[in-house]
Amino acid sequence: xxxxxxxxxxxxxxKTDKTTRYLVIGMIVFIVIAGLGAALAKNHSNSxxxxxxxxxxxxxxxxxxxxTAKVKVDMYEDFRCPNCRNFEAVNSTYINGLVRAGKIExxxxxxxxxxxxxxxxxxxxxxxxDQGKFIEMHTALYVNQPSSTQMxxxxxxxxxxxxxxxxxxxxxxxxxxxxxxxxxxxxxxxNNINADAAAKNIxxxxxxxxxxxxxxxxxxxxxxxxxxxxxxxxxx
Amino acid sequence: MKKLWNERSRxxxxxxxxxVLGGVLIAAGYLKAKNPTVSTASVRVYKLLPVGLxxxxxxxxxxxxxxxxLLLIVGIWVRQTSLLSGALMVLFIFAVGQAWARxxxxxxxxxxxxxxxxxxxxxxGIYLTEIVRDIGLTVVAGYLYRFPHGKFGLDKASNENEx
Numbered sequence: 276x277x278x279x280x281x282x283x284x285x286x287x288x289x290k291t292d293k294t295t296r297y298l299v300i301g302m303i304v305f306i307v308i309a310g311l312g313a314a315l316a317k318n319h320s321n322s323x324x325x326x327x328x329x330x331x332x333x334x335x336x337x338x339x340x341x342x343t344a345k346v347k348v349d350m351y352e353d354f355r356c357p358n359c360r361n362f363e364a365v366n367s368t369y370i371n372g373l374v375r376a377g378k379i380e381x382x383x384x385x386x387x388x389x390x391x392x393x394x395x396x397x398x399x400x401x402x403x404x405d406q407g408k409f410i411e412m413h414t415a416l417y418v419n420q421p422s423s424t425q426m427x428x429x430x431x432x433x434x435x436x437x438x439x440x441x442x443x444x445x446x447x448x449x450x451x452x453x454x455x456x457x458x459x460x461x462x463x464x465x466n467n468i469n470a471d472a473a474a475k476n477i478x479x480x481x482x483x484x485x486x487x488x489x490x491x492x493x494x495x496x497x498x499x500x501x502x503x504x505x506x507x508x509x510x511x
Numbered sequence: 512m513k514k515l516w517n518e519r520s521r522x523x524x525x526x527x528x529x530x531v532l533g534g535v536l537i538a539a540g541y542l543k544a545k546n547p548t549v550s551t552a553s554v555r556v557y558k559l560l561p562v563g564l565x566x567x568x569x570x571x572x573x574x575x576x577x578x579x580x581l582l583l584i585v586g587i588w589v590r591q592t593s594l595l596s597g598a599l600m601v602l603f604i605f606a607v608g609q610a611w612a613r614x615x616x617x618x619x620x621x622x623x624x625x626x627x628x629x630x631x632x633x634x635x636g637i638y639l640t641e642i643v644r645d646i647g648l649t650v651v652a653g654y655l656y657r658f659p660h661g662k663f664g665l666d667k668a669s670n671e672n673e674x
Contacts (some may be wrong), residue, residue, distance in 0.1 A: 286664070292665070295665065296587060296665045298663060299585055300587060302583075303578055303582060303587075306577065306578070306581070307574045307575070307577060307578040310544060310573075310577065311570065311571055311574040313571055314547050314570045314573075317547070318547050318548075318551075318570060342596070386548065387548070388546055388548035388549050388552075391553045397638060401542075403523045452657050459544075469548045470605065473551045473552070473555075473566050473569075474560045474563070474566065475546065475561065475562075476555055478552040478555055479550075479552075
């Protein structure tokens with residue numbers, strides 16, 4: 276009974292229904308192909324994008340200090356990552372001292388994946404690098420990271436205007452810095468950082484690699500153990 | 512009369528099953544598509560594929576899920592899409608199961624928060640929840656494979672050999 280009724284109703288509409296069906300199939304296929312294409316294009320390293328002069332392509336597009344030093348420390352981080360703030364709180368005084376004294380080759384890989392503003396902070400620290408204030412901006416971003424009681428880890432916090440103010444607070448006075456942030460000059464470069472980290476199998480932040488060897492989480496968060504890794508390699 | 516009622520409720524149940532499976536797939540796909548860095552990392556941590564292939568799979572997977580979800584929701588090729596969705600669930604169960612067996616400390620990335628667990632430890636609850644959920648979804652996919660024709664599906668109009 277029900278079938279008969281259905282058929283009767285469907286017969287005159289059959290052509291339209293088929294067209295609708297093909298139209299819907301076409302739309303779905305288009306969404307999938309366009310989405311996948313965009314994802315592959317965005318997550319591919321592009322050596323022609325604007326990059327700060329301190330970036331080394333050989334170091335996975337990371338911001339590099341003292342490229343001739345013997346001990347190399349790679350740091351993969353996200354400025355919205357609470358564990359990266361822990362690493363910074365525990366070891367940054369030691370690391371910053373070594374970087375300023377030219378004793379280690381430091382490679383910073385500011386990734387973006389935690390919150391939607393992570394990419395803004397990564398681009399902003401690159402703008403600060405152009406002004407010679409990378410370390411200061413790096414520290415300021417962690418000191419001012421919103422705590423988990425303030426807001427969820429993955430909700431956006433920073434705006435460009437706030438990042439510009441933060442830069443000014445660490446002593447950047449150039450309008451080039453403001454323009455760099457407002458124009459999103461290094462936003463494309465941050466995709467290179469993410470693509471390189473994916474190719475290098477970096478699955479969490481912070482990931483700290485010393486002379487090619489990934490440190491355990493226990494060593495990463497322990498100032499004594501971390502210092503020992505470097506001093507054992509001859510860093511004084 | 513009873514048979515008629517059964518058929519009718521079955522076709523509503525098919526619609527519900529399509530919406531449940533499609534809804535879960537589109538949510539999972541959307542969260543991953545929004546964050547391909549996490550999506551690729553959450554494939555890599557299972558240590559089943561070489562890094563390069565894992566990354567390609569990580570970029571493609573969310574869009575495969577979204578495609579399957581949309582087809583299920585509008586009700587096109589339900590039998591085929593439910594078969595593929597079921598296969599995907601079986602793959603997830605296998606991936607999570609082997610990660611558990613190998614004691615890989617992963618935070619099963621199926622809902623966007625990929626990568627290793629925050630404390631770097633193995634939490635059996637995470638694997639178990641994931642496996643139970645995926646078994647449930649496999650059952651839903653199996654039901655759709657058996658009874659693909661439901662309410663408001665676009666397959667119906669062009670399907671001559673309906674049961």
